[in-house]
Amino acid sequence: DTGVSQDPRHKITKRGQNVTFRCDPISEHNRLYWYRQTLGQGPEFLTYFQNEAQLEKSRLLSDRFSAERPKGSFSTLEIQRTEQGDSAMYLCASSLGGVLDTQYFGPGTRLTVL
Amino acid sequence: AQSVTQPDIHITVSEGASLELRCNYSYGATPYLFWYVQSPGQGLQLLLKYFSGDTLVQGIKGFEAEFKRSQSSFNLRKPSVHWSDAAEYFCAVGAENTDKLIFGTGTRLQVFP
Numbered sequence: 503d504t505g506v507s508q509d510p511r512h513k514i515t516k517r518g519q520n521v522t523f524r525c526d527p528i529s530e531h532n533r534l535y536w537y538r539q540t541l542g543q544g545p546e547f548l549t550y551f552q553n554e555a556q557l558e559k560s561r562l563l564s565d566r567f568s569a570e571r572p573k574g575s576f577s578t579l580e581i582q583r584t585e586q587g588d589s590a591m592y593l594c595a596s597s598l599g600g601v602l603d604t605q606y607f608g609p610g611t612r613l614t615v616l
Numbered sequence: 617a618q619s620v621t622q623p624d625i626h627i628t629v630s631e632g633a634s635l636e637l638r639c640n641y642s643y644g645a646t647p648y649l650f651w652y653v654q655s656p657g658q659g660l661q662l663l664l665k666y667f668s669g670d671t672l673v674q675g676i677k678g679f680e681a682e683f684k685r686s687q688s689s690f691n692l693r694k695p696s697v698h699w700s701d702a703a704e705y706f707c708a709v710g711a712e713n714t715d716k717l718i719f720g721t722g723t724r725l726q727v728f729p
Binding site: 505545550557558601610 | 620
């Protein structure tokens with residue numbers, strides 16, 4: 503069990519650029535979650551997958567955001583045409599099953615949009 | 617809709633003192649309740665969770681929490697705080713029809729020697 507890993511850990515970009523983040527869950531965890539955390543706030547749910555199927559998306563996830571988990575293993579979160587309001591910590595978590603199972607969080611990717 | 621309120625933004629205690637962090641939730645049915653801790657530069661770590669049964673839940677690092685349905689609360693307690701407990705603490709609620717967690721805004725704990 504190597505834990506949930508996220509890459510990159512930090513990303514600085516200019517407004518209008520596209521960025522992509524990667525999350526590698528704990529192996530054999532079929533649930534994978536994305537949350538966003540801004541300064542002074544708790545994590546806010548964005549979306550989650552069961553294997554490769556995206557089961558739920560938050561209204562926070564505008565059309566500029568897209569997430570994939572093509573083979574049911576790692577996941578990517580892409581933000582197109584970034585805005586300053588996208589600056590946040592993007593957290594990934596995985597779990598073996600549903601809400602009754604512990605969600606294990608990665609260290610996050612901190613995005614700064616200039 | 618589910619929601620979580622953590623009324624205390626920042627709490628300061630002396631090492632060795634007892635600790636209670638407050639959490640109130642809003643949910644129509646029996647909630648699934650969680651406490652997570654976030655240390656600087658580290659990911660969120662689950663301290664404990666409540667689904668059903670005994671309303672006093674024991675967790676890791678000497679923490680416990682009590683579910684009180686009548687008060688819609690799930691407060692986190694520790695009898696004697698250590699300097700290493702300084703961190704941000706988040707209460708979260710889940711539900712049967714979704715796997716997502718709804719987090720509170722967090723309480724930052726500062727521990728003085």
